[in-house]
Amino acid sequence: xxxxxxxxxxxxxxxxxxxxxxxxxxxxxxxxxxxxxxxxxxxxxxxxxxxxxxxxxxxxxxxxxxxxxxxxxxxxxxxxxxxxxxxxxxxxxxxxxxxxxxxxxxxxxxxxxxxxxxxxxxxxxxxxxxxxxxxxxxxxxxxxxxxxxxxxxxxxxxxxxxxxxxxxxxxxxxxxxxxxxxxxxxxxxxxxxxxxxxxxxxxxxxxxxxxxxxxxxxxxxxxxxxxxxxxxxxxxxxxxxxxxxxxxxxxxxxxxxxxxxxxxxxxxxxxxxxxxxxxxxxxxxxxxxxxxxxxxxxxxxxxxxxxxxxxxxxxxxxxxxxxxxxxxxxxxxxxxxxxxxxxxxxxxxxxxxxxxxxxxxxxxxxxxxxxxxxxxxxxxxxxxxxxxxxxxxxxxxxxxxxxxxxxxxxxxxxxxxxxxxxxxxx
Numbered sequence: 001x002x003x004x005x006x007x008x009x010x011x012x013x014x015x016x017x018x019x020x021x022x023x024x025x026x027x028x029x030x031x032x033x034x035x036x037x038x039x040x041x042x043x044x045x046x047x048x049x050x051x052x053x054x055x056x057x058x059x060x061x062x063x064x065x066x067x068x069x070x071x072x073x074x075x076x077x078x079x080x081x082x083x084x085x086x087x088x089x090x091x092x093x094x095x096x097x098x099x100x101x102x103x104x105x106x107x108x109x110x111x112x113x114x115x116x117x118x119x120x121x122x123x124x125x126x127x128x129x130x131x132x133x134x135x136x137x138x139x140x141x142x143x144x145x146x147x148x149x150x151x152x153x154x155x156x157x158x159x160x161x162x163x164x165x166x167x168x169x170x171x172x173x174x175x176x177x178x179x180x181x182x183x184x185x186x187x188x189x190x191x192x193x194x195x196x197x198x199x200x201x202x203x204x205x206x207x208x209x210x211x212x213x214x215x216x217x218x219x220x221x222x223x224x225x226x227x228x229x230x231x232x233x234x235x236x237x238x239x240x241x242x243x244x245x246x247x248x249x250x251x252x253x254x255x256x257x258x259x260x261x262x263x264x265x266x267x268x269x270x271x272x273x274x275x276x277x278x279x280x281x282x283x284x285x286x287x288x289x290x291x292x293x294x295x296x297x298x299x300x301x302x303x304x305x306x307x308x309x310x311x312x313x314x315x316x317x318x319x320x321x322x323x324x325x326x327x328x329x330x331x332x333x334x335x336x337x338x339x340x341x342x343x344x345x346x347x348x349x350x351x352x353x354x355x356x357x358x359x360x361x362x363x364x365x366x367x368x369x370x371x372x373x374x375x376x377x378x379x380x381x382x383x384x385x386x387x388x389x390x391x392x393x394x395x396x397x398x399x400x401x402x403x404x405x406x407x408x409x410x411x412x413x414x415x416x417x418x419x420x421x422x423x424x425x426x
Contacts, residue, residue, distance in 0.1 A: 008035055022089040026249050030256030033081040037074050037260030041271055044073060053137070055272055059211060059330040059337060059394050066270055069137040071277025074261040075130040078280070079123065081253045086119055089249065114164045115246075121160040122250065122287045126280065128153040129202065133279030146275075147203060153283060154198035157290055158191055165293075173423040194290050197299070201289075202282030204305035207312060208381055208401070209278060210327040211337070211394050212269035216262040217402040218304070219281040220255065225301045225409040226288060227251050229416070240293075247288040254284050267395040300412035304404050308381040311364065314355045315379050320344055326378035328386055328397070336391040339366075339383040343373040 011031035018024035048054065048067035055068040087094070093111050132149045135141065141149075168190035172180045186193070209215045230244040230251065258281070264271045289298035299306070315322035321342050328337040344352065356376060359365040366387055368375040377383050385400055386392060392400065 004035060004039070008032060011035075019088065020091050022085075022091070023245060023248060025088045026085060026252045029081040029085050030252045032256075033077050033253050034256035034260035037077045037257045038263055039260075040073050040077065041070050041261060041264045045070070045271060057212075057269065057272075058327075060268065061332050061335065066272060068272040069134060069274035069276055070261065070264070070271040071273040071275075071280060072130065072134045072137075074257045074273070074277060075126075075133075075280040077260075078253055078257045079127055079130070081257075082123055082126075082250070085249065085253070086116075086123075089119075089245075090116065114160075117160050117164065118157075118246065118291050121156040122291060124156040125153050125198075125287060126283055128156070129279045129283035130276060133274070133276035136279070137274040137276055147199065150198040150202040150279065150283060150286070151195040154195050154286060154290075157287055158194055161194070161290060162191070171424060174425075175423065194286075194295070197289065197295055198283060198286040200282075200305075200309070201286045201298075201302070202279045204302060204309050205282050206275055206278040208305055208308045210325070211382070211398055212267040213262060213265050213395075213398045214382075214401050215273050215278055215281070216258050216265055217398060218405045219277075220258050220262065221402060221405040221409060222285060222301045223251050223255050223258065223281075225412065226285070226298060227255065229294075229297060229413075243292040243294070247292040247294075250284060250288050254281070267398060297412075297416055300416060301409055303408040303412060304381060304401075311381065311384070312379050314352070314359075315342075319349070319352045319355055320376070320379065323378070326380050326383065328382055330394075331391065334391060336393050337386060337397055338391045339377045339386040341368075341375050341377055343370075343375050345373050348374065 008031075011028045014028035014031075015025050018028070045067040048070065049065070053068050054065050056063045056065055090112070129150060132146075132153060136146050136149070168187050169183050169185040170190070171183055205215060205219060208218060227248060230248045233240050233244040235241060261271075261273065261277070265273055285298055285302075289295040309316075312326075314320045315326070321344055323340075323342055326340060326342075329340040330336075331338050344356075348356070356365060356367060356374070359379075360367060364384060365376050365379070377387055381404070382397060382401060385397065385404070389400065
């Protein structure tokens with residue numbers, strides 16, 4: 001308790017002494033957000049259970065009942081921290097008691113309403129996504145309905161993007177310029193792309209989920225990768241410095257509250273984060289990618305999620321039977337997770353047969369031919385890892401997924417900073 005209080009006071013000291021430096025203030029709020037999240041999650045668990053927000057941890061021998069949807073606590077603390085943070089990036093326009101100076105000695109430039117609009121629209125999208133994610137946790141919305149919820153929540157940032165920037169042209173990679181030229185204007189299709197990016201970021205994290213710590217673990221690696229990329233641009237001579245500062249203002253508190261939550265969600269988890277956290281995390285990444293103008297770089301950090309989505313497509317689009325839950329199967333006798341399977345009834349339709357044969361050649365599936373059906377592993381990254389590495393303890397599987405995410409981020413940085421000259425002029 002004493003250590004927690006000292007850390008909290010230290011964070012307040014950072015905020016008070018570095019008020020003119022928004023980045024330092026953001027670090028202070030990140031520490032405070034992490035502490036408050038850690039404290040509230042432990043204190044509110046019983047209250048969530050009392051209102052039936054609970055679930056059984058099926059990957060444990062005794063299947064304990066623990067609080068569910070605790071991601072809403074994390075997201076709420078994050079939003080509160082961001083609300084308090086909003087004035088600090090605009091401190092140079094305020095003096096004294098917070099009134100814009102009108103003195104003859106101080107001639108402040110025009111207040112950046114467009115910058116404030118970006119902050120407020122980002123907050124509105126994040127707040128909307130948190131609400132929609134919590135509604136999904138409560139009402140268990142069907143996939144075909146909730147798939148489009150992130151696109152609805154992204155409307156505020158798309159509107160601000162249209163008003164402030166409106167840039168819809170893209171630079172074509174060098175190998176394709178003989179077909180399309182150097183620049184092509186996508187028009188309204190660019191806004192569809194950004195809405196689809198919000199949909200992908202949120203749903204892809206939600207698909208790669210289901211064991212203790214994996215949702216927050218992958219999100220923390222992505223967030224840290226974005227933060228590292230932002231720090232590489234913090235040079236006064238770089239024209240993109242403001243955009244990357246904006247990204248850091250949103251990513252650093254996200255890292256703080258996520259650390260506060262993963263302490264309780266790591267194996268053996270005492271809480272479930274629910275869809276609320278997955279949607280909140282995905283929308284945070286979409287916000288910084290869209291409004292900071294490096295959406296392609298953000299998507300590079302989603303290589304495991306992109307693979308998992310493409311790998312899952314045969315089941316998601318019902319070419320192969322798709323059970324409601326494709327989580328790894330828990331074996332109580334070994335206390336380990338094994339890859340789960342699904343039976344596909346014969347005769348198989350040609351598209352399903354082609355998919356299975358191609359995946360067999362690539363080593364992505366293991367089939368067992370029976371009299372009236374074919375048994376095949378479910379098409380998810382976690383099941384594939386269990387197929388390749390054998391049965392694993394739940395903690396080890398979560399660590400393995402995080403290692404894959406870290407390796408993917410390293411590959412992303414190589415692509416972004418070493419191989420980029422093959423596709424674009426530097």
